[in-house]
Amino acid sequence: MQVPIKKFASPLNYTGGKYKLLSQLLPIFPDSVNTFVDLFCGGCNVAINVNAANVICNDIDSRLIGLFSFFKANTYDFIISRMQDVIKDFKLSDSKKNGYAFYNCTSSNGLSSFNRYGYLQLREEFNSLSPESENYYLYLYVLIVFSFNNQIRFNGDGKFNLPVGKRDFNIKMQNKLKSFFMILDRKSIVFTSKDFERIKSEVLTENDFVYVDPPYLITCATYNEKSWNEEEEKRLLSYLDNLNLKKIRFALSNVLSTDGKTNEILKFWLDKNNYMCYHLDFSYKNSSYHKKNISKTDEVLITNY
Ligand SMILES: C[S@@+](CC[C@H](N)C(=O)[O-])C[C@H]1O[C@@H](n2cnc3c(N)ncnc32)[C@H](O)[C@@H]1O
Numbered sequence: 142m143q144v145p146i147k148k149f150a151s152p153l154n155y156t157g158g159k160y161k162l163l164s165q166l167l168p169i170f171p172d173s174v175n176t177f178v179d180l181f182c183g184g185c186n187v188a189i190n191v192n193a194a195n196v197i198c199n200d201i202d203s204r205l206i207g208l209f210s211f212f213k214a215n216t217y218d219f220i221i222s223r224m225q226d227v228i229k230d231f232k233l234s235d236s237k238k239n240g241y242a243f244y245n246c247t248s249s250n251g252l253s254s255f256n257r258y259g260y261l262q263l264r265e266e267f268n269s270l271s272p273e274s275e276n277y278y279l280y281l282y283v284l285i286v287f288s289f290n291n292q293i294r295f296n297g298d299g300k301f302n303l304p305v306g307k308r309d310f311n312i313k314m315q316n317k318l319k320s321f322f323m324i325l326d327r328k329s330i331v332f333t334s335k336d337f338e339r340i341k342s343e344v345l346t347e348n349d350f351v352y353v354d355p356p357y358l359i360t361c362a363t364y365n366e367k368s369w370n371e372e373e374e375k376r377l378l379s380y381l382d383n384l385n386l387k388k389i390r391f392a393l394s395n396v397l398s399t400d401g402k403t404n405e406i407l408k409f410w411l412d413k414n415n416y417m418c419y420h421l422d423f424s425y426k427n428s429s430y431h432k433k434n435i436s437k438t439d440e441v442l443i444t445n446y
Contacts, residue, residue: 142170148190152212152314152321153205154291155184159354159394162440163190166373169442171390175348180337181355185209189324193350196330199340204272204281205293206334211278217322220279224310227276227283231259234309249309260287260305269301276283286310338380340392351384353377354394359402372408378410385414385445392444399438417444 150160159166167190179185182200199204212220228235234244234252241248244255267280273438281301285293288303291314296302308314324330333340337355345351355377356369384391397404397411397418411418423438 142167142172142174142192149320149324150317151184151186151189152317153184153208153285153293155186156292157354157356157365158184158186160184160186162394163187166392166394166442168193169419169444170352170392171350171446174350174352175347176345178340178345178349178351180340180351180353183354185321187352189321189328191352192217192387194329196328197333197340198330198338199335201332201334201336203334204295206332208273208278208281208293211282211334212318212321212434213325213330217319220282220318220322221315223279224283224286227263227279228310229285231263233259233263233283233287236309237311237315252309253307255306256287256309257305260284263287264301286314337377342384342389345384345387345389347388347390349389351389351391352394353381353391357396357404358406359404360396374404374406380407381445382414385416390444391446392442394440394442397439397441411443417446418442419444 142335148160148163151158157256163186166187166277170191174191174193176195176197177188177191178197178199178336179188180199182188182198183205185198188196188198198206223329227233233256236244236252241252244252246252246255263280264284267284269282270277272278281293284301285291285305287309288305289306290303290305291308292303294301337353340351358369358371358374372434379391381391395404395407397407418441421440421442423440
């Protein structure tokens with residue numbers, strides 16, 4: 142696949158996001174794709190950077206997909222103006238306009254001391270809403286912007302549980318959101334929230350391509366408290382074998398081994414099938430990796446084409 146010069150990052154700082162791997166992944170993707178399916182889309186880092194006539198972004202996390210659908214249903218200007226109302230109502234900072242000193246804060250210490258009270262009030266209010274309420278996704282996005290590391294995380298009771306962060310709606314966050322809206326305008330993207338197996342191979346053809354970036358069995362990221370286990374891994378691998386039988390192209394991201402652990406299920410599957418395995422350069426993730434040489438991680442992309 143032709144690699145775009147400028148790559149866009151997700152408007153969310155998504156755990157396990159593939160933004161930094163794009164320059165290694167995209168050249169391995171097929172050149173001509175009708176429908177691109179990002180089966181475990183997470184922050185959509187991959188989907189927003191591919192060249193395809195149609196894009197389907199799927200993730201089991203209905204709040205994540207609800208947020209993207211909320212963006213899709215509204216204009217950028219509308220979201221910005223509603224966000225400004227929320228920022229005012231909950232007395233949160235606007236460092237773009239007023240700088241840090243106005244809030245008795247410095248750039249190195251960040252804005253958390255000023256924002257903590259308003260943020261916790263907003264979080265409480267948000268956690269009392271149902272996803273159907275008018276302000277649910279607006280509040281959710283403002284929370285993400287003002288939260289620690291700009292992530293989206295819920296506890297087992299479905300409550301947003303990140304603490305306040307150091308930053309606010311700064312230029313970097315604003316630009317990521319603006320680019321996301323520009324891509325929504327340009328591309329035909331459909332968002333769905335289903336278990337991956339419910340994206341049926343029957344609706345796909347040989348011209349389509351499925352990118353698969355599941356939670357990794359041997360690394361520990363948790364996605365909103367849902368666990369990924371050996372059963373899930375096997376269920377996914379047989380789903381991929383079925384795509385292969387139907388001649389639908391796929392590419393699976395994963396980690397074969399790390400910290401002395403090996404994903405034996407994946408290794409066995411790979412040994413028994415005739416798929417391609419590309420070993421990627423993992424050091425992109427951790428600049429001190431070479432210096433410290435802490436662990437050797439075999440990050441791979443497995444394809445059936
Ligand atoms: C590694 S993340 C994807 C990151 C994404 N490629 C990016 O660049 O932002 C894995 C995603 O799989 C989703 N997921 C977990 N189980 C799933 C299932 N059974 N069906 C669909 N999605 C699932 C999680 O909610 C999570 O968002």
